Amino acid sequence: xxxxxxxGAGYIGSVVAESLIEAGEEVSVxxxxxxxxxxxxxxxxxxxxxxxRDRDAVLRCLREHPVDAVIHMxxxxxxxxxxxxxxxxxxxxxxxxxxxxxxxxxxxxxxFVLSSTASVYGEPVRQPIEExxxxxxxxxxxxxxxxxxxxxxxxxxxxGLRSISLRYFNxxxxxxxRGEDHRVETHLVPLVLRAAAAGTPxxxxxxxxxxxxxxxxxxYVHVLDLAExxxxxxxxxxxxxxxxxxNLGCGGxxxxxxxxxxxxxxxxxxKVTVRETARRAGDPSVLIASSARARAALNWSPQHNSLEAIxxxxxxxxxxxxxxxxx
Ligand SMILES: NC(=O)c1ccc[n+]([C@@H]2O[C@H](COP(=O)([O-])OP(=O)(O)OC[C@H]3O[C@@H](n4cnc5c(N)ncnc54)[C@H](O)[C@@H]3O)[C@@H](O)[C@H]2O)c1
Numbered sequence: 001x002x003x004x005x006x007x008g009a010g011y012i013g014s015v016v017a018e019s020l021i022e023a024g025e026e027v028s029v030x031x032x033x034x035x036x037x038x039x040x041x042x043x044x045x046x047x048x049x050x051x052x053r054d055r056d057a058v059l060r061c062l063r064e065h066p067v068d069a070v071i072h073m074x075x076x077x078x079x080x081x082x083x084x085x086x087x088x089x090x091x092x093x094x095x096x097x098x099x100x101x102x103x104x105x106x107x108x109x110x111x112f113v114l115s116s117t118a119s120v121y122g123e124p125v126r127q128p129i130e131e132x133x134x135x136x137x138x139x140x141x142x143x144x145x146x147x148x149x150x151x152x153x154x155x156x157x158x159x160g161l162r163s164i165s166l167r168y169f170n171x172x173x174x175x176x177x178r179g180e181d182h183r184v185e186t187h188l189v190p191l192v193l194r195a196a197a198a199g200t201p202x203x204x205x206x207x208x209x210x211x212x213x214x215x216x217x218x219x220y221v222h223v224l225d226l227a228e229x230x231x232x233x234x235x236x237x238x239x240x241x242x243x244x245x246x247n248l249g250c251g252g253x254x255x256x257x258x259x260x261x262x263x264x265x266x267x268x269x270x271k272v273t274v275r276e277t278a279r280r281a282g283d284p285s286v287l288i289a290s291s292a293r294a295r296a297a298l299n300w301s302p303q304h305n306s307l308e309a310i311x312x313x314x315x316x317x318x319x320x321x322x323x324x325x326x327x
């Protein structure tokens with residue numbers, strides 16, 4: 001199957017491309033490289049340097065390079081930036097996604113997998129969060145992804161475009177060859193590992209949450225497990241599965257900020273200095289996914305969900321790529 005991965009030069013997209021190739025699919029990448037890295041794309045994969053907001057260019061790309069399915073990962077995804085610049089988020093994540101969907105309809109492509117996010121839930125009403133729980137995003141990033149999910153239902157009934165939306169919780173870890181190198185890094189695992197490497201302190205926002213050690217608890221899912229879920233979602237669509245939404249997290253009790261820091265100390269063998277600061281506005285104490293639906297319907301079973309596997313793989317990649325992708 002010919003699969004176009006938009007955002008395939010990014011952190012998760014490049015690992016998804018790698019897993020699709022391992023599964024025997026024919027992969028191409030569409031990315032404007034605004035946040036991704038050419039070096040992250042597996043060798044030999046055709047790359048189309050296109051901005052998804054350019055409707056004509058996206059349509060031209062799909063006409064000239066026909067595909068059978070699209071995995072759509074191209075997006076802006078910085079929560080804080082989205083609050084300051086909602087325009088950027090609605091133009092890229094909503095309008096840009098509509099360019100991709102409309103080009104698919106125009107070229108007869110009917111299988112679509114969306115990178116969605118736990119941010120669509122906002123302040124959750126219960127833990128673990130299930131897909132049918134209320135969605136009330138507290139920032140434009142989450143709102144932009146939720147708007148796309150809503151459009152997808154209507155594209156399916158009007159145009160027969162079937163989609164699976166995967167709501168990721170916290171992606172982390174690395175494959176043997178590809179890891180996390182965001183130009184603006186906001187994710188805990190790489191930040192803690194950078195602090196360990198540099199001997200600089202890491203800020204912990206709030207130590208008085210109602211959690212076992214007082215720090216926030218999150219659901220970390222290894223990027224290899226996330227990538228595997230995309231391969232399985234695609235195969236479900238090929239077998240005729242209807243459009244659906246799935247949470248992707250490891251479930252269980254999640255891991256606290258303190259536990260991630262402790263794991264980073266064990267993995268690196270270095271001491272991490274912590275600077276405790278006040279809570280950040282809008283940070284829920286616990287965010288845990290119920291991934292029961294993905295496990296049952298997609299036969300998805302995360303294989304790398306220990307903190308040692310997640311933090312250890314991220315550290316191994318960082319040691320091999322001290323300057324990231326170097327661009
Ligand atoms: N990293 C996480 O923990 C996480 C959690 C939930 C959801 N997500 C979603 O997963 C997807 C991938 O996240 P990531 O962490 O790999 O991000 P990333 O920034 O590493 O990758 C995004 C890619 O999209 C490309 N891109 C951005 N704007 C574009 C545009 N206008 N046209 C074409 N390409 C464009 C970037 O160049 C980059 O390569 C995003 O959709 C994000 O919202 C990520």
